[in-house]
Amino acid sequence: MATSIEKIAAFLKEEELRFSYTEGNHFLRTGFTTQRYRDADGAQLVHLVITVEEDGKFIKVAAPAAYRFHHDGTSFHKLALFQTLLQICHMTKMVQFEYDPDDGEIQAIVEFALEDSMLTRQQLMRTIYALTDALEEYHDAVHDAITGGLPLEKPSELRKNYERFLQERRAERLRRLGATAAEAADDDAPSP
Numbered sequence: 001m002a003t004s005i006e007k008i009a010a011f012l013k014e015e016e017l018r019f020s021y022t023e024g025n026h027f028l029r030t031g032f033t034t035q036r037y038r039d040a041d042g043a044q045l046v047h048l049v050i051t052v053e054e055d056g057k058f059i060k061v062a063a064p065a066a067y068r069f070h071h072d073g074t075s076f077h078k079l080a081l082f083q084t085l086l087q088i089c090h091m092t093k094m095v096q097f098e099y100d101p102d103d104g105e106i107q108a109i110v111e112f113a114l115e116d117s118m119l120t121r122q123q124l125m126r127t128i129y130a131l132t133d134a135l136e137e138y139h140d141a142v143h144d145a146i147t148g149g150l151p152l153e154k155p156s157e158l159r160k161n162y163e164r165f166l167q168e169r170r171a172e173r174l175r176r177l178g179a180t181a182a183e184a185a186d187d188d189a190p191s192p
Contacts, residue, residue: 002056002114011121027051032132037139040068046132050124059119060111061127066135067106069099069146077149081106084145084152088138094127095134108135 005026012019012030021028031047038044051060069081085097085106094110110127141152 002117003052003059003119004056005050005052007119008050008052008059008124011119011124014121015125026053030128034132034136034139036137037132037135038143040065046135048128048131050128057115058111058113059124059127060109061124061131062107062109062111063131063135064107065105066097066108067142067146069104069106071104073104073146074149077146080145080149080151081142084138084141087152087154088134088141092130092134094130 005021005028009019009021009028012028017030019028019030028050029047030050031045034044034046037046039047046063046066049060049062049064051062052058053060069078073081082099085099089096094112096109096111098107098109099105100107108131110131112127138152144150145152
């Protein structure tokens with residue numbers, strides 16, 4: 001067997017992470033507090049379910065109900081959401097999203113085959129942190145897509161906007177330096 005849920009529980013214990021597991025199940029639950037990410041209930045917490053399948057040859061780390069897209073959402077919002085989710089998949093390693101059209105649940109997931117390889121603690125932790133980091137980093141973009149129909153900007157657009165921001169910031173600093181220099185010159189001028 002490539003791995004077992006007991007082995008995953010042992011890895012989480014070694015990392016001193018809290019989790020819940022009922023003997024006999026092929027999954028366990030854990031979670032992490034977040035700074036930006038908020039779950040569907042507004043809590044700053046990402047809930048994870050780690051599942052072992054196919055006699056330990058396949059592993060899934062999932063954030064079920066990471067987001068919800070309500071049925072009353074417009075096609076425009078849905079398009080922005082799906083574009084954003086696909087861009088996140090493109091810009092990150094391993095992270096995927098699944099959408100259930102029946103209830104609007106969006107699940108973030110990392111899954112991979114172990115086959116005859118043994119799972120290492122380093123692999124497990126990289127998987128967990130890749131998923132939680134992606135939710136944390138891109139939460140605002142997903143939220144904006146769901147609520148405002150705003151898709152995530154392309155990396156090239158982000159770079160252009162950042163460069164524009166830097167140019168504006170430099171110009172503002174130069175204006176302030178020029179104003180400060182002019183004030184200093186006025187202060188140094190002899191009084192009549």
